[in-house]
Amino acid sequence: xxxxxxxxxxxxxxxxxxxxxxxxxxxxxxxxxxxxxxxxxxxxxxxxxxxxxxxxxxxxxxxxxxxxxxxxxxxxxxxxxxxxxxxxxxxxxxxxxxxxxxxxxxxxxxxxxxxxxxxxxxxxxxxxxxxxxxxxxxxxxxxxxxxxxxxxxxxxxxxxxxxxxxxxxxxxxxxxxxxxxxxxxxxxxxxxxxxxxxxxxxxxxxxxxxxxxxxxxxxxxxxxxxxxxxxxxxxxxxxxxxxxxxxxxxxxxxxxxxxxxxxxxxxxxxxxxxxxxxxxxxxxxxxxxxxxxxxxxxxxxxxxxxxxxxxxxxxxxxxxxxxxxxxxxxxxxxxxxxxxxxxxxxxxxxxxxxxxxxxxxxxxxxxxxxxxxxxxxxxxxxxxxxxxxxxxxxxxxxxxxxxxxxxxxxxxxxxxxxxxxxxxxxxxxxxxxxxxxxxxxxxxxxxxxxxxxxxxxxxxxxxxxxxxxxxxxxxxxxxxxxxxxxxxxxxxxxxxxxxxxxxxxxxxxxxxxxxxxxxxxxxxxxxxxxxxxxxxxxxxxxxxxxxxxxxxxxxxxxxxxxxxxxxxxxxxxxxxxxxxxxxxxxxxxxxxxxxxxx
Numbered sequence: 389x390x391x392x393x394x395x396x397x398x399x400x401x402x403x404x405x406x407x408x409x410x411x412x413x414x415x416x417x418x419x420x421x422x423x424x425x426x427x428x429x430x431x432x433x434x435x436x437x438x439x440x441x442x443x444x445x446x447x448x449x450x451x452x453x454x455x456x457x458x459x460x461x462x463x464x465x466x467x468x469x470x471x472x473x474x475x476x477x478x479x480x481x482x483x484x485x486x487x488x489x490x491x492x493x494x495x496x497x498x499x500x501x502x503x504x505x506x507x508x509x510x511x512x513x514x515x516x517x518x519x520x521x522x523x524x525x526x527x528x529x530x531x532x533x534x535x536x537x538x539x540x541x542x543x544x545x546x547x548x549x550x551x552x553x554x555x556x557x558x559x560x561x562x563x564x565x566x567x568x569x570x571x572x573x574x575x576x577x578x579x580x581x582x583x584x585x586x587x588x589x590x591x592x593x594x595x596x597x598x599x600x601x602x603x604x605x606x607x608x609x610x611x612x613x614x615x616x617x618x619x620x621x622x623x624x625x626x627x628x629x630x631x632x633x634x635x636x637x638x639x640x641x642x643x644x645x646x647x648x649x650x651x652x653x654x655x656x657x658x659x660x661x662x663x664x665x666x667x668x669x670x671x672x673x674x675x676x677x678x679x680x681x682x683x684x685x686x687x688x689x690x691x692x693x694x695x696x697x698x699x700x701x702x703x704x705x706x707x708x709x710x711x712x713x714x715x716x717x718x719x720x721x722x723x724x725x726x727x728x729x730x731x732x733x734x735x736x737x738x739x740x741x742x743x744x745x746x747x748x749x750x751x752x753x754x755x756x757x758x759x760x761x762x763x764x765x766x767x768x769x770x771x772x773x774x775x776x777x778x779x780x781x782x783x784x785x786x787x788x789x790x791x792x793x794x795x796x797x798x799x800x801x802x803x804x805x806x807x808x809x810x811x812x813x814x815x816x817x818x819x820x821x822x823x824x825x826x827x828x829x830x831x832x833x834x835x836x837x838x839x840x841x842x843x844x845x846x847x848x849x850x851x852x853x854x855x856x857x858x859x860x861x862x863x864x865x866x867x868x869x870x871x872x873x874x875x876x877x878x879x880x881x882x883x884x885x886x887x888x889x890x891x892x893x894x895x896x897x898x899x900x901x902x903x904x905x906x907x908x909x910x911x912x913x914x915x916x917x918x919x920x921x922x923x924x925x926x927x928x929x930x931x932x933x934x935x936x937x938x939x940x941x942x943x944x945x946x947x948x949x950x951x952x953x954x955x956x957x958x959x960x961x962x963x964x965x966x967x968x969x970x971x972x973x974x975x976x977x978x979x980x981x982x983x984x985x986x
Contacts (some may be wrong), residue, residue: 412438429457448477468497474850484521487803492645508538508546528557548578552590588614588626604637628658724768848891848986852881875917885984891956898949899932907936928980935973
């Protein structure tokens with residue numbers, strides 16, 4: 389219910405719109421027949437809305453075309469709307485980082501345009517993105533912003549939606565008192581709008597909360613209230629959800645017969661009307677209702693159907709791994725059969741020879757061979773099954789580990805994007821530079837997790853690949869001179885674990901940035917930086933050499949970069965030494981004694 393309601397609130401933030409396939413065909417014909425970009429832009433927007441519910445992927449594609457056309461005609465308002473709609477589409481497809489980027493662009497325009505109503509909707513979308521990505525604190529912040537803005541301009545529809553979302557946050561924090569307070573305010577406000585599709589959804593949300601609070605009288609009253617008006621808008625989803633709610637209340641009150649009737653009616657209606665996801669969600673409640681009524685056979689039938697449906701929703705990666713495991717099992721099985729056939733043939737030949745020499749001895753030997761052959765077959769079958777199970781378990785754990793690295797990378801990428809946005813707004817040059825350096829540090833860690841989930845090595849990083857990518861990114865994004873500084877990179881291919889490669893990458897990041905900032909006061913053709921990394925006598929050596937101006941005396945040990953490198957060096961049991969000659973250059977050498985080579 390959480391995911392369905394949040395998605396619903398986002399999708400209808402501006403307008404609810406549906407059209408049949410003939411209408412979509414007509415709109416596509418308009419696109420083909422016109423060369424007017426403004427008409428194309430509006431038509432793409434209509435196509436987006438027409439396919440929003442029936443084909444979300446196609447709707448997202450039309451939204452992208454709508455945004456590109458708006459940019460082409462330089463229509464700022466529709467560019468902002470396109471970014472908002474793309475934010476919604478990416479929340480639905482769980483691309484929260486991309487969604488936030490689009491929302492921020494949209495919010496920037498509507499804030500400058502003082503369009504409070506649409507700004508409220510954008511904040512609501514940002515709140516949903518943060519909630520689904522697991523950050524309920526930021527989610528609550530933006531939902532409250534949305535509610536305050538919409539209420540201040542008298543837009544009770546948007547205010548009520550935001551209040552319900554706030555209530556949901558408190559509900560999942562198990563703060564049911566605050567959840568009830570906000571959801572009751574939401575229903576009170578939405579009823580003043582006479583917009584039944586919103587009234588029904590928010591009322592159902594409150595009714596389900598009453599069920600959790602065991603306030604069955606109020607819950608029943610609200611479910612029945614929705615059922616009395618749902619026919620006027622022919623909303624099958626709301627109809628099924630209301631019946632399911634009444635069924636759950638009846639089961640909680642031990643009225644098993646009435647509960648079963650409601651559940652069966654809700655399931656049949658949802659399934660016959662094409663709401664297969666909602667029908668699937670109803671099946672566990674229906675199975676429970678059958679069990680409580682003693683109709684175990686019907687419950688088993690639904691349970692088998694539910695199991696088949698849920699099994700079919702496995703990811704393509706899991707299906708691929710399962711297929712490979714099955715193929716390996718079949719190969720092992722065939723190999724075992726061939727071996728058994730060979731043993732049987734040898735046994736028969738031996739029996740024939742033994743029968744000629746001594747019949748009794750032959751029978752004894754044949755019996756022994758048969759016994760050991762059977763034991764061998766049983767052992768091989770057991771080993772084949774164990775191997776198949778182990779391979780399947782390893783594949784599942786690898787998928788889980790890759791997903792962990794993917795999520796960590798996405799989290800770091802969000803931080804990097806926020807730092808980038810902050811640096812774009814910074815006026816002070818030193819502040820801008822400091823933020824840029826922080827962004828580079830985060831990007832060095834993003835690159836590690838990106839490689840971990842893109843490669844077969846889930847726990848180790850190849851230093852050659854990683855250093856080439858990291859150094860290239862640093863030189864592309866952190867050149868401060870009019871002429872780029874050339875560099876040479878000589879790195880041994882060593883696979884290190886994440887605990888080793890992360891501090892090394894951060895130290896290399898600091899060394900390169902310090903060299904670019906301080907070594908070359910002016911751009912000269914002969915300027916050059918050399919970076920090398922290799923293993924020698926059970927230690928790792930990282931060297932960054934430049935032919936810049938050099939320095940005398942000691943390094944400023946109070947700078948943040950130096951403090952950071954010292955702290956990271958302790959983790960590696962490493963020493964960082966500088967060898968510098970004025971006007972001839974500097975060599976920084978990191979000697980690493982603690983590392984884990986895979």
